[in-house]
Amino acid sequence: MTAMRAWLLDEAPASPAQAAMGRAYVAWRDFAANPLALTGLIIVLLLVALAVLAPLLTAHDPYAQNLDDRLLPPGAAHWLGTDQLGRDILARILYGARITLMIVGLVAVIAAPVGLVVGCVSGYFGGWLDVVMMRVTDVFLAFPRLILALALVAALGPGIENAVIALALTAWPPYARLARAEALTIRGREFIDAARMQGATAWGIVFTQVMPLCTSSLIVRLTLDMAGIILIAAGLGFLGLGAQPPAPEWGAMIAAGRQYLFDQWWVATMPGLAILVVSLGFNLLGDGLRDVLDPRR
Template sequence: MTARLFDRAWLLSDSPQSRTQAAWGRRYRLWRDFRANRPALIGFVTVMALLLCAIFAPLLATHDPVAQNLGQRLQPPSAAHWLGTDELGRDVYSRLLYGARITLGMVLAVVALVAPVGLAIGCIAGYYRGIADVVLMRVTDVFLAFPRLILALAFVAAIKPGMTSAVIAIALTTWPPYARLARAETLTIRDADYIAAVRMAGASPGRIILRHIMPLCLGSLIVRVTLDMSSIIIFAASLGFLGMGAQAPSPEWGTMIATARRFLLDQWWVPLIPGIAILVASLAFNMMGDGLRDALDPKQG
């Protein structure tokens, strides 16, 4: 089987001999289409590089990210400190690596919370319709009616500033679009002939939703999640900048900018470098999301 995965003729066969061959053939075609999109491939490589930097931050860092050395404060980039030092003499490069762990970890935590919730609510509302649809969609509308940042700030202020509170607050304001998307997909699927056949075979509504509708909604949801990761990064950094996210001395990118913004004109590297990191991460996720959308769109090629 492993050898077959490297056989292009087997993967691209027009008449697959098994479901496994058909599944791997479809995955290969998706990867081929995605790879042909140069910006998407650059975004994918950049995202993988950021994740690897976050995972291996203890090995890549040259200094302790929270160790202070006032004798070396606000030093420009040099051989000793590749990206300079901040106002407390901490190494900016090392803090940037550990900050990737925090920022990207918050993004992944938010996605892990909101994607299943939004998918479940949207599929249930779209399949059952009626009173369930009305109630669930009105709750979704209530969350959509509030500005996301204001709602998140209110939630964090009501509990206490911190990383856990920020993740929950971002999740609370991020799930409604996923529910809307899943509902729209479900409404187009629920009356299809194969769903009617499964229903006539005696499958319960729960089984139909879990086994037949949710998998068909995943493609659109994955694209939306990937595109939203850039806004989640900016959202998390915004909460950190406003003092409602990760707290100092945590090397979160938004917090790093907040504590160093007064040095922008003179010691530019201290606030600018984490800002560039946010820009690169957001742009990479957007480029990758655009490529996924093109590859997964059935109207393409």
Template sequence: MLRRFFASPLTVIGFVFVLVLLVLALFSPQIATHDPLEVNITNKLQPPSDEHIFGTDEVGRDIFSRIVYGSRISLKIGLLVVLISFPIGTILGAIAGYFGGVVDQVIMRMTDIFLSFPGIILAMSIAAALGPSIENVLLALAVVWWPWYTRIVRSSVLSIKSSEFIEASRAIGANPFRILFKDILPNSIAPASIQASLDLGFVILAAAGLSFIGLGAQPPSPEWGAMLSSSREILREAWWAATFPGLAILFTVLGFNLLGDGLRDVLDPKQR
């Protein structure tokens, strides 16, 4: 599996990007060269130099240090949203696919209601109603994201529940919930796991977008989307203020996408 995973150069690149993000998030105090919240008006809008690798922003804060600490916020949002929405969607999809009938209709119609709205618009509405903060963005994205896992797992369960080994479990009198959670779910969770690895990057991108329009992290938080938003007015005179946070988002999303493709090659039997 490891040989197949690292066989693709693009997968290796994605793994390296994600590994760098993890290192930045775990060792932010050791890597950052300045206090990310320290204001120094005399050093405002300084271009990249030996003292400030990525330059400074409109109030003299070190952009490199803010990006390093911002990796913690972005990774926290991505992981928590997936860790909340993945189990909810997986369990609901497994129950709907296995029991069918009225249970399936209720769960899937509820899923269709959420999917009938564009995800980012629904997240914006929830975040706006709750108020601008990182916690509310996290909750809004978790509410938006679970239906995708429900559909994926339900489809997998429908294709597996008529298999011979499931019929054998029924024949020996196994409890339906034991069959579902011990026999069916472990064999149908791989597609949803692949989607979860891809979604980490998209969640980080969506959270940055919500912060960019003022619904997420608020100043002076070193969140990448908020940094992009505050640098809009100085883009012409200080290109570095928006370029480096934008590149951080770009490489993070690209890394998770490439890593997800590698996991698909390993976990998806159709790719073998």
């Protein structure tokens, strides 16, 4: 353990890999020193683990209806109770985590890179390219996110894929703005001048010098936005425009449990708690990452 530590903190790394890992280790130590951030990370990791291991964690089928057992309160047979069709709520929440993760993952994979490229190019090149790209961004930003997503889903038809597309399309503009602001400050730094003097092309500079420096603040922003994305996805589900029944999507589950809220509170409350805890987890994680990845350090 101490040998490992010494290797990681070596002042004279012997390979690029050791250097990169040493750097990551120092960042990790800062991160781990923050209990809230660590809590966030654990929640998010737990979510991934629960989604992956769902079949092992519950014997119930999330789709199996059993009308004899409908609306059972939490108990030994069904830890979190059953819903109006007698389906096990715990199983549905566990399998629902897969849907939530998929939405979050796809939105992140689509929106963040688009925003990064648009923002970096816009910020570095400036001029008319910047004006055009930023006006387009403004158009997207001008719409409230949920309304725009609703309109898109309404046009494309309800369903989980269309919900993801709608969310991604509405999510990228803030990243473009953020990346552009970063690129603008990076553009004036002397290492960019040095690269220009070596004959690097403008595109080469954008991709090898500017983008890596923009990513950290983008990752932080993305993590903090995850909670919002989960909520909007749940909102779409709640309105019947996201995942379609019988898929165990958390928002749709709340919608279904709404009418039993007073007598069978657990039907809507359990998925609601799941959303709350996961959103909180992403927020805590994002805050912790912000402290560690601050580009000004």
